[in-house]
Amino acid sequence: MPVSRKVLTWAVVTAVMAVLVVFVGPYIIGPESIEGSKNVLTMARAIPLPVDGPESLDWDPRGEGPYVGVTDGRILKWSGEDLGWVQFAYSSPHRGNCSSHKVEPACGRPLGLSFEKKTGDLYFCDGYLGIMKVGPKGGLAEKVVDEAEGQKVMFANQMDIDEEEDVIYFNDSSDTYHFGDVFYAFLCGEKTGRAIRYDKKTKEAKVIMDRLHFPNGLALSKDGSFVLSCEVPTQLVHRYWAKGPKAGTRDIFAKLPGYADNIRRTETGDFWVALHSKKTPFSRLSMIHPWVGKFFIKTLKMELLLFLFEGGKPHAVAVKLSGKTGEIMEILEDSEGKNMKFISEVQERDGRLWFGSVFLPSVWVLDRQ
Numbered sequence: 001m002p003v004s005r006k007v008l009t010w011a012v013v014t015a016v017m018a019v020l021v022v023f024v025g026p027y028i029i030g031p032e033s034i035e036g037s038k039n040v041l042t043m044a045r046a047i048p049l050p051v052d053g054p055e056s057l058d059w060d061p062r063g064e065g066p067y068v069g070v071t072d073g074r075i076l077k078w079s080g081e082d083l084g085w086v087q088f089a090y091s092s093p094h095r096g097n098c099s100s101h102k103v104e105p106a107c108g109r110p111l112g113l114s115f116e117k118k119t120g121d122l123y124f125c126d127g128y129l130g131i132m133k134v135g136p137k138g139g140l141a142e143k144v145v146d147e148a149e150g151q152k153v154m155f156a157n158q159m160d161i162d163e164e165e166d167v168i169y170f171n172d173s174s175d176t177y178h179f180g181d182v183f184y185a186f187l188c189g190e191k192t193g194r195a196i197r198y199d200k201k202t203k204e205a206k207v208i209m210d211r212l213h214f215p216n217g218l219a220l221s222k223d224g225s226f227v228l229s230c231e232v233p234t235q236l237v238h239r240y241w242a243k244g245p246k247a248g249t250r251d252i253f254a255k256l257p258g259y260a261d262n263i264r265r266t267e268t269g270d271f272w273v274a275l276h277s278k279k280t281p282f283s284r285l286s287m288i289h290p291w292v293g294k295f296f297i298k299t300l301k302m303e304l305l306l307f308l309f310e311g312g313k314p315h316a317v318a319v320k321l322s323g324k325t326g327e328i329m330e331i332l333e334d335s336e337g338k339n340m341k342f343i344s345e346v347q348e349r350d351g352r353l354w355f356g357s358v359f360l361p362s363v364w365v366l367d368r369q
Contacts, residue, residue: 031278031311034257034331041316041334044355044364049076049085051100054356054363055344056158056262058113060136061120066347066354068363069110069124072098075134078363088138091126100361108132109179112158112170112218112262125156125170127179131198144168148196148205154178155185158262160220160227162242168198169208169227169242171215183305186214186232187297189290195229195240208240209250217263219271221323228253230260230273233287237263237273237326254326258317259283261358262345269323272346274355280311314341318353332366340364 054068054076067077067088075089091108098107109127116123120136123144130146130153145168146153155178159170175192177185193212198205209215209229215238217230227240237260239253258275265271277283286293286309296305314337320330332353334340344358351369 029281029308029311030313031280031315031335033335034278034317034333037317037331037333037335039333039335041318041332041355041364041366042336042339044334044340044353044366046339047078047363047365049361049363051076052361053358054361055111055358056113056124057345057347057354057356057363058115058122059349060115060122061117066363067113067115067122068356069113070100071103071109072100073104073107073109074098075110075113075122075124075138089122089134089141090139091129091132091141093140103127103180105178105180111156111179114159114161116161116163118163123159123161123168125159127155127157130156131159131168131170145198145203145205148172148194148198149207151175153196157216158218160218160265162220162224164224166200168200169218169220170196170198171212171218171229172196173214173216183302183309184297187286187293189213189287189293193231195227195238197227197242208242209238212238217260217273219263219265222265222269226253228263228271230256230263232259232261232276235259235279237321239326254321254328256319257328257331258319261343262356264345264347265323266320266348270329271321271323272348272353273319273321274343274346275317275319276342276344276358277310278315278317280309282308282311313337316340316343316355318343318346318355 051070053071057066059065073091076085077088094106112125131144132141134141153172155173157171157173172194174185191211191213193215195209214232215229225243229238235256237254240250258278261274261276263273316334318332342359345356347354353366355364
């Protein structure tokens with residue numbers, strides 16, 4: 001049967017567009033530059049893992065680690081060059097179908113990690129199961145909380161602990177989507193994310209901020225007076241006052257030059273934010289209106305969606321914010337993604353910066369001394 005001219009024309013147009021996207025796209029749709037940034041993340045040293053996605057890092061009270069949560073539902077511990085990465089804990093007893101490269105909901109997906117210094121217990125957000133806890137000896141984690149004010153926690157993302165008050169703060173990124181649907185939650189325009197306060201003594205979970213558009217990273221201030229929550233699509237960092245004369249109110253703490261993943265406090269009280277991506281023409285377009293984002297979700301494959309969102313050039317950006325004013329203090333990049341990309345967290349420790357990735361099988365270390 002002869003091919004119609006119309007079908008042939010569309011085939012040619014599609015092929016030409018594909019070639020343009022691959023070879024010319026990065027120059028047209030590429031990520032925006034950030035004035036004053038330092039392209040130094042190319043010098044970071046990579047520590048490979050046997051599994052993808054060390055999304056978050058933390059150290060135990062003895063200073064051992066880091067510990068990381070990975071794609072197959074486990075938490076691994078770095079035990080030095082000789083022993084490498086060893087298993088410490090896991091989210092779920094259902095380990096039969098767990099994969100090193102693909103998330104299986106039954107296995108769980110550990111995200112934000114936080115050690116409680118006074119007990120040695122490791123608390124973490126699981127993108128499917130809620131807030132989990134495992135003791136200093138590791139093993140199978142137990143559920144702490146998966147509901148707040150009568151509503152299921154669908155997508156626990158990052159958390160922090162106020163040890164003086166025995167309180168856990170955490171983000172629930174969506175009331176509809178789990179971790180596996182992260183881009184749907186991001187682009188669909190829904191404002192169903194919540195920041196939650198969980199009292200370990202009373203077992204009460206209270207919503208402290210609601211109607212957030214995909215809140216991702218969360219961190220507590222050094223003095224415990226406020227909580228920060230990073231709303232990804234708006235690039236805003238919201239602040240909730242937990243103590244003091246403004247207690248119970250909220251305001252905007254900072255505006256970021258891209259789309260945030262996790263946020264971590266430094267020893268001095270400042271904050272590091274990992275950006276999943278800088279702003280790009282496609283990211284701006286896809287978030288003009290919810291129906292635009294939904295259209296792209298329905299019509300584009302996830303691989304192409306991610307490629308366009310990153311501007312055809314995956315990269316790495318870390319932003320340091322003043323803990324007092326929210327002003328940007330420093331921006332570090334690997335603008336070409338030559339060494340580092342898809343970073344999800346930055347931790348400052350002993351003169352070094354440690355980086356995690358939600359997708360790649362690597363942790364990076366940058367010596368700043």
